[in-house]
Amino acid sequence: MSGRLTPSAKAALVIGGSVLGATVLLALLAPWIAPHDPFLQNLDQRLAPPFWAEGSLSGHPLGTDQLGRDYLSRLLYGARISLLIGAVTVILSGMIGVGLGMAGGYAGGWLDDAVMIVVTCRLSIPLILVALTVVALTGTSLVVVMLTLGLLLWERFAVVARTTTMQVRHREFIEAARLCGASLPHILLREVLPNILPHLVVVMTLELAIAILLEAALSFLGLGVPPPLPSWGLMIAEARDQMFFMPWVITIPGVALFTLVLAINILGDGLRDLVAGGHAR
């Protein structure tokens, strides 16, 4: 398959994959590589600028925040929160969406109509507004954010799983499995799912990026991850009062967020080309 891949698709896979991989590695190793405790306040050293600006403190390469906490350490621990929420959200929403989509696509008829109505309902409901409301009413916490996003972000999984299931439903190997007396769960999980999986992986990258952006937006508005946890969105919100005098307080976490999401999207583009290339033959 790789022989048919265009150079730009290859570059996308390599660049996107390595930036995402590096971020995952940094997040996993945060306790060992972070120079300071991300929660440790030091009111004598508040709002120290990063290394490239005048007056920076040694030992705080990216400066400190308004409570004197080390910015680099908070940034590294923040990657854990973004990735954790993104991953759990994608797993949860993937299970809901793929379940609904495969059921509708395989069964057809009224069940398919019902699935499409549910998907249309979900699309009609304003996403951010509902997420904010749920978090406001149930309390801000990591688990609430993951559950809320997971229960809201499944519609693309459902649509793609449904369409691709419909495409393989009448293929010979499904027919053969059915004639061999394979049970319905066996057909769906062992025959249909592996064949639609490449398309679902592409959706997965897309949803991972969206979940990370949404978590940051919710935390920015104060209805996501609660302080003192170092979510990138929350860091931007907490630094907002200082942003006109020291733009770096919002630039640093923003650039981290932007880079991670960009890398995931680039990886997703590369994967899409890979999947399309595999089917062209």
Next chain:
Amino acid sequence: MIRFILRRLVLAFAVFLIVVTVSFLLTRLSGDLAVSIAGPNATAEDVATVRARYGFDRPLPVQFAVWFGNLLHGDLGTSYLYREPVADLLAKRLPVTLTLGAVGLVLAVLVGVPLGIAAAVANGSVWDRLIGLVGLVGQAMPSFWLALLMMIWVGVYWQLLPISGLDDWQGYVMPGIVLAASSVPVLMRLTRAGMVEALASDYVRTARAKGLSWASVLLKHALRNAAMPVVTVAAVQFGFMLGGSVVIESIFALHGMGFLAWEAISKGDFAVVQAVVLLLATIFILLTLIADLLNALIDPRLRIA
């Protein structure tokens, strides 16, 4: 055709009914509202009074029936924060949000569609990749962060535009750009895909062979065919922008519906939250319905579905 319209109307109505139920349940199932309305210093008696006054002591189906009955009469309840009917509040705030959404949509179309056409014409070249990169950047840009960056540089350092409020039309420009930024990549990719397909088709080759000018073939023949899905998605994007106004209006302090919703959520004004969710969902349902009917009108092939 009539069969298609009927089917589509029934679907829209079914979705509307479910959305009505969801927006009711949304605020009822998550915790005891009477406690949050009564406030942190309330006694058990106060909570009981609030519960009785808002009808929270009645069974849920009865509450729903009462609420739905009022809804059909255009009564969306009363905001306890503003002590004003929710319907009046919404009527006052909606124009700001609709204007903001319209500005965002117009900007997104003006940037996204030409970029998409350019990418399709330059298909496979360096320009195509560069435009694709612009799309990726737009897609990855957190809108609240873009808003803050623009406030710092465009607003304060360069003093080009006001950073908050709505004294005149200029107040709409920055929030409009931020809203448009997330929709540009979507419209761009769709336009590009449609144009690439159209440019490779037989009718474009025929039109070229007839000796028609390149511009005429591009805009009259190819774009017309590529435009249909773009219209549908533009309608959907407009709906998303109205929803996204919650974030943008709260950052730029624009007193539209998004700001109202944001205030209502943070202060537990559930009647307002419910109404905004319902209104936004209804607008979305109507937008997609109109787009589908328009498409069926233009393209007879779709009517069979």
